[in-house]
Amino acid sequence: MPRAFTPKVITANALLEGDVIYFTTTDTWTRDMACAELLTDEAHAQLRLIEAQQQVDYVVGAYLADAVAGDNGPEPTHFREEFRRTGPSNYFHGKQAETQPQDGQTV
Template sequence: MGANVKRPPLPVILLANDLLDGDVVFAWSDDVGALRWTRDPGLALVATDDRGAILLEGFAATEIAAQHVVDAYLVDVEIGAAGPVPRHFRERFKTLGPSNRPDLGKQAGEGIARQGA
């Protein structure tokens, strides 16, 4: 994610795929402020300003270089009652799980699918 890449409108979250299992993961901040990955979209760290977006971009670059994740990019979101919800269908769809099995994946529980969209 270089400086010449056009950033989506704020607010944004960082979405990626775990390198080992391919599952969609989201950047979040633990209790001491360290950035980590979570599979829970409701916990995704939301950047509301350029400083936050730059922090997420730097975390993405470090994690890609360390071969922890692939395809990391910022996603513009709306803030729903249960947390951030991607504004675009493609990203909402990626967060749900297998499309041929609605009884599996995040869409089977109280995940992002239940938040509207």
């Protein structure tokens, strides 16, 4: 017997920047998972994924990721998606480093 469908969001990477992005209800992409469309119907999720994958000039590697409804929008259910959303946790790289104070600086 097949597993019951669990809610999903569509996620991908921005083609030029490589940032993690999420598909919204308005067929646009956001870097904020809380603004992503939470898909609760399997057939609708597959159709939305096809629509997202057609945006080859902007995204690469679109797929359905498990999520749950949170107080402020969808939240990841798996550590992999949390890691993708927040970036490395051991030290800062790239864009994460740009937002952190340097010796004596405040943000």
